[in-house]
Structures are given as C-alpha cells and as structure tokens.
Amino acid sequence: MKIKVDFDLCESNALCEALAPQNFEIDDDDFLQIIEENVTDENRDAVAQAIAACPKSAISLVED
C-alpha cells in the first residue's frame, strides 16, 4: 500500500508529521511533503494513527 494525500484538503497542520514523522514532513514553506509513501510493517501503525488523526480526512491508502 502507498500513502496518498489530497492536497486540496490538507491544511498542513502537521498532525500527521507528529504521529508518523518517518512518512510526513512539513517543509520550509509550510507545505506537507510525503517523504516515504510506502506503508511497511514498521510504519503501518503510525500511518494508521496519522490517517485517523487528520482532521481533513486528507490521507488515504492506495494499492501499489
């Protein structure tokens, strides 16, 4: 699975970065970047928490 973000919905509030910093990062221009799009056994739980926490429901998972 891969992470997908609807950047039209995202408000770059960094909640996902706080929960899954290995996957999400707010850049110097305050825009969200997906720094690791692949969901692995190691980051699966953190990514799930980020998806649940996103107030804009902007994060989803897509098949590889």
Ligand code: SF4
């Ligand atoms: S939690 Fe949602 S709204 Fe916030 S930066 Fe991440 S994707 Fe964007």
